[in-house]
Amino acid sequence: MRADSFEYGLKNMPMFKLNTGGSIPAIGLGTWQSEPGLVGQAVKEAIKVGYRHIDCAKAYNNEKEVSLQLAMPYKEGILKREDLFITSKLWCSDHNPTDVIKALDRSIERLQCDYIDLYLIHWLVAFKKDALGFAPENFAPLDIKATWAAMEQCYESGKARAIGISNFSVEKTKDLLSHCKVRPAVNQVECHPHWQQKKLVPYLTSEDIHFSAYSPIGSSNSSFAKINVLQLPIITTLAEKYQKTPSRIALRWNVQQGHSVLPKSTHADRLATNIELFDFEISKEDLHEFDNIEQHRLLSGEGTFVNDTTSPHKTVEQLWDGDL
Numbered sequence: 001m002r003a004d005s006f007e008y009g010l011k012n013m014p015m016f017k018l019n020t021g022g023s024i025p026a027i028g029l030g031t032w033q034s035e036p037g038l039v040g041q042a043v044k045e046a047i048k049v050g051y052r053h054i055d056c057a058k059a060y061n062n063e064k065e066v067s068l069q070l071a072m073p074y075k076e077g078i079l080k081r082e083d084l085f086i087t088s089k090l091w092c093s094d095h096n097p098t099d100v101i102k103a104l105d106r107s108i109e110r111l112q113c114d115y116i117d118l119y120l121i122h123w124l125v126a127f128k129k130d131a132l133g134f135a136p137e138n139f140a141p142l143d144i145k146a147t148w149a150a151m152e153q154c155y156e157s158g159k160a161r162a163i164g165i166s167n168f169s170v171e172k173t174k175d176l177l178s179h180c181k182v183r184p185a186v187n188q189v190e191c192h193p194h195w196q197q198k199k200l201v202p203y204l205t206s207e208d209i210h211f212s213a214y215s216p217i218g219s220s221n222s223s224f225a226k227i228n229v230l231q232l233p234i235i236t237t238l239a240e241k242y243q244k245t246p247s248r249i250a251l252r253w254n255v256q257q258g259h260s261v262l263p264k265s266t267h268a269d270r271l272a273t274n275i276e277l278f279d280f281e282i283s284k285e286d287l288h289e290f291d292n293i294e295q296h297r298l299l300s301g302e303g304t305f306v307n308d309t310t311s312p313h314k315t316v317e318q319l320w321d322g323d324l
């Protein structure tokens with residue numbers, strides 16, 4: 001979907017259509033690695049400057065603090081629940097079907113929000129119940145059919161207005177589509193100019209699954225981000241040409257492909273800058289320049305979801321089905 005086919009909703013926030021009939025804001029606030037004591041303030045500032053989508057997860061360990069600020073605008077009558085779009089994610093230790101709906105209930109309780117707009121399987125990796133970290137003994141066998149059937153119950157219960165996936169390759173998505181009753185509305189994956197997901201994007205488009213871009217400005221806070229996306233020559237050149245910050249160029253590139261973006265910041269000035277995406281357009285010729293950028297996945301799963309003895313994914317190639 002191109003920028004000119006945005007739908008406007010949620011107080012003039014551009015939206016992309018989902019296959020549920022609902023829609024998702026073009027930009028949301030990321031909350032991974034937003035520290036305790038800072039994340040609440042970031043959510044408050046974000047809502048003030050126009051963000052309506054907050055991307056959360058059990059694994060981020062900050063849903064409670066996020067909720068205190070989410071609740072404020074409803075309590076003060078500034079916004080209604082339906083003015084906000086809240087995503088949360090099923091963690092790897094809750095894949096057992098009986099745990100899926102309980103995990104959703106707990107996120108709803110922590111976020112104090114009655115329902116979740118979008119509930120995603122965070123990673124297609126299962127851990128033993130209550131396992132905390134990435135230790136070799138924590139991995140458990142995967143049963144995606146059973147986990148997805150429980151996700152479908154979450155959707156049918158109305159507690160999750162849409163369900164989807166995250167970190168699913170083309171192969172993993174195809175497999176899910178071969179047995180699902182309710183199709184995933186969204187696949188949330190890494191995407192920025194340095195990892196453009198050239199295989200996954202056309203596939204998801206052909207299946208009418210919305211593409212949501214995480215780490216859209218290159219996750220500079222992460223130890224595994226070896227390259228600074230905002231310093232790519234094409235980004236700095238276009239920043240100069242369009243007189244916009246490098247972050248806005250990187251985000252606008254994604255949005256012009258029809259992808260929602262989820263930049264994280266806990267700084268008020270950056271939150272305000274990052275959302276200023278809808279008053280300019282990168283020209284077709286300049287968009288072509290992005291085709292020549294060397295491609296590298298930043299969040300490969302190495303050292304976490306990949307383990308050559310106990311994980312179902314013995315290698316990074318297996319985790320991503322060779323799409324590296």
Ligand SMILES: NC(=O)c1ccc[n+]([C@@H]2O[C@H](COP(=O)([O-])OP(=O)(O)OC[C@H]3O[C@@H](n4cnc5c(N)ncnc54)[C@H](OP(=O)(O)O)[C@@H]3O)[C@@H](O)[C@H]2O)c1
Pocket residue numbers: 029030031032033055056122166167188189213214215216217218219220221222230245247262263264265266267270271273274
């Ligand atoms: N589904 C998944 O598995 C998954 C995985 C990764 C991420 N995500 C989601 O996607 C969100 C975003 O991804 P991310 O946190 O990896 O990375 P990101 O949003 O690409 O980058 C965040 C980093 O950029 C900095 N930053 C923000 N705005 C900036 C600006 N205008 N100029 C320069 N630096 C700026 C932030 O610092 P400050 O905070 O100090 O401003 C932070 O260090 C996450 O928070 C999470 O919600 C999901």
